[in-house]
Amino acid sequence: xxxxxxxxxxxxxxxxxxxxxxxxxxxxxxxxxxxxxxxxxxxxxxxxxxxxxxxxxxxxxxxxxxxxxxxxxxxxxxxxxxxxxxxxxxxxxxxxxxxxxxxxxxxxxxxxxxxxxxxxxxxxxxxxxxxxxxxxxxxxxxxxxxxxxxxxxxxxxxxxxxxxxxxxxxxxxxxxxxxxxxxxxxxxxxxxxxxxxxxxxxxxxxxxxxxxxxxxxxxxxxxxxxxxxxxxxxxxxxxxxxxxxxxxxxxxxxxxxxxxxxxxxxxxxxxxxxxxxxxxxxxxxxxxxxxxxxxxxxxxxxxxxxxxxxxxxxxxxxxxxxxxxxxxxxxxxxxx
Ligand SMILES: [Zn+2]
Numbered sequence: 001x002x003x004x005x006x007x008x009x010x011x012x013x014x015x016x017x018x019x020x021x022x023x024x025x026x027x028x029x030x031x032x033x034x035x036x037x038x039x040x041x042x043x044x045x046x047x048x049x050x051x052x053x054x055x056x057x058x059x060x061x062x063x064x065x066x067x068x069x070x071x072x073x074x075x076x077x078x079x080x081x082x083x084x085x086x087x088x089x090x091x092x093x094x095x096x097x098x099x100x101x102x103x104x105x106x107x108x109x110x111x112x113x114x115x116x117x118x119x120x121x122x123x124x125x126x127x128x129x130x131x132x133x134x135x136x137x138x139x140x141x142x143x144x145x146x147x148x149x150x151x152x153x154x155x156x157x158x159x160x161x162x163x164x165x166x167x168x169x170x171x172x173x174x175x176x177x178x179x180x181x182x183x184x185x186x187x188x189x190x191x192x193x194x195x196x197x198x199x200x201x202x203x204x205x206x207x208x209x210x211x212x213x214x215x216x217x218x219x220x221x222x223x224x225x226x227x228x229x230x231x232x233x234x235x236x237x238x239x240x241x242x243x244x245x246x247x248x249x250x251x252x253x254x255x256x257x258x259x260x261x262x263x264x265x266x267x268x269x270x271x272x273x274x275x276x277x278x279x280x281x282x283x284x285x286x287x288x289x290x291x292x293x294x295x296x297x298x299x300x301x302x303x304x305x306x307x308x309x310x311x312x313x314x315x316x317x318x319x320x321x322x323x324x325x326x327x328x329x330x331x332x333x334x335x336x
Contacts (some may be wrong), residue, residue: 001136001142001143001144001145001253001330001333001334002045002046002047002048002141002144002145002301003040003044003045003047003133003144003145003146003147004047004048004049004050004124004128004129004130004132004133004144004145004146004147004148004177005033005037005047005050005129005146005149005328006049006050006128006129007267008015008121008122008125008149009033009122009125009126009147009148009149010030010122010149010208011121011122012030012032012116012118012119012121012122012123012150013029013030013031013116014026014084014113014114014116014163015083015084015114015116015119015274016084016086016111016114017083017111017112017114018086018110018112019110019112021096021221026300026325027163027284027285027317028112028149028150028151028163028315028317030145030149031317031319032149032168032316032317032322033147033207033230034228035319035322035323035326036147036174036263036313036323036326037147038244038323039322039326039327039330040145040147040326040330041323042271042323042327043190043327043330043334044149045139045145045174045330047147048132049077050125050128050129050131050132050146051128051132051135052128053128053131053132053175055175056107056173057131057175058124058127058166058171060171060174060175060237061157061167061171061174061199062157062158062166062167063157063158063210064160066157066158066159066210067275069103069107070088070107070119070123070160070165070166071120071273072318073085073103073104073107073115073120074115074116074117074119076100077100077115078100080150082170083112083114083116084107084114084116085100085108085114085115086103086104086111086114086115087101087104087108089101089104089105090105090108090109090166091105091106091111092106092108095140097126097213097295098302100320104111106158106159107159107160108159108161108182108251109156109159109160109161109162110143110162111159111161112161112163113162113163113164114120115165119150119165120165122149123150123151123165123166124166125170126146126148126150126151126166126168126316127150127152127166129146129147129168130146130148130152130168130169130171130172130312131159131171131172131174131175132144132146133145133146133279133308133310133311133312134172134176134272136310137176137177137270137308137309137310138175138176138178140308141292141308142308142309143308143309143310143311143333143334144309144311145218145311145313145330146168146172146311146312146313147313148164148168148312148313148314149169150163150164150165151163151164151313151314151315152164152166152168152169152170152171152195152274152300152312152314153167153168153169153170153187153189153191153193153196153274153314154165154167154191154193154194154195154197154219154220154313155170155195155219155233156194156195156199157195157198157199159313161195161220162191162219162220163315164195167195167196167199167297168189168312169185169188169193169272169274169312169314170185170194170195170196170199170200170304170314172272172310173185173196173200173206173241174199174206175187176270176272176303176310177205177206178207180270181205181269182205182207182262182266182267182268182269182270183205183206183207183268183269183270183271183272183276184195184206184207184208184209184266184268184270184271184272184307185206185207185208185209185271185272185273186206186209186239186259186260186263186271186272186274186302187201187209187210187211187212187273187274187275187276187314188210188211188256188259188273188274188275188276188279188298189210189212189224189274189276189278189279189280189314189315190212190213190276190277190283190285190286190287190288190315191212191213191218191219191220191224191276191278191285191315192212192215192220192223192224192240192242193208193210193212193274193314194220194222194223194224196208196210196240197210197223197224197228199241200230200237201230201234201238202230202231202234202266203230203233203234203235203237204233204236206237207237207238207239207262207263207266207268208237208238209239209241209259209263210224210239210240211241211243211255211256212224212240212241212242212243212250213241213242213243213245213246213257213287213288214242214245214287216289216308220296222327224240224242225240225242226240226242227240228240230232235269236265237281239259239262241255241258241259243255243287243288245287245288245289246287246288247288247289248288248289249281249289249290249291249294252273252288252289252290252294253297253336255296256298256301260301262306263307264305264331268307269307269308270307270308270310271302271307271308271309271310272312273302273309273310273311273312274312274314275311275312275314276314276315276316276327277315277316277322277325278296278315278316278317278318279294280292280321280325281320282316282321283316283317283318283321284317284318285315285317287315292321292324292325292328293328295325295326295328295329295332296328296329296331296332296335297332298329298332298335299329299330299331299332299333299334300332300335301330301331301332302332302333302335303332303334303335309333311333
């Protein structure tokens, strides 16, 4: 297995995080990366620079107006307003889209995704890491890992949110459709990946299965419920498995088994895993109690599917335990 990351990705360094009525310290920060890279080094996994696949695989899942906005927003933001592009106004319907502030009100969905001077470059490179990992899987490798930062599963076709700008997992999954007939996206991150859900909502060639905390009063709040099943041809190809807050590790693995069964019934050719370490019981975002050993079990269960596994990094904010949790996950995935 090879892994992909470039230092450009760490030039995205958010300074603000507005959530539940308070400005808090950003959690999706460059400090998350060194422990993940240390885990790879410890396991002897080769780390490579992402190859540039250009815009086409990105614009295949994202709206062009949104992409132009992301690329230009920081340049167009008056310096005396603040160092990051961030709105206190959120308007989708009836937005005249006149001026950078109105565009920001449309394209940025919440207070957790400020755009800094290097955010576009970082998000673009993060997506290229996902595509490079997908290339390995398309080329017949059993596993590949994109150390994606910023993460992606909350990014909608035309909106940033939840620390995410470009939907790395969806970009990789859609790209893998060039090679494989059926792609499953398994999302065991603590949060529902509403961006992945929205992108594949009407598709029956990509199955989205998400295990996450009950979205009632928990991000992304407005989606992630069981009755969201897809539409048209895609009806039944979206499976949400929310867990009550405070659920045990054994309950998490019941849901994980349910997810793997759904993927088996779908007869996926390949699994894209939107991997979050924020289910770890000490993570500031955790609403369930996965242990370090749990991540090894998760890796092992994925290996036992016999499917090629394309791992895309999503959340995980307990920096002190990212190295051991990543080490355990990849040991489980790669051993034997
Ligand atoms: Zn998360």
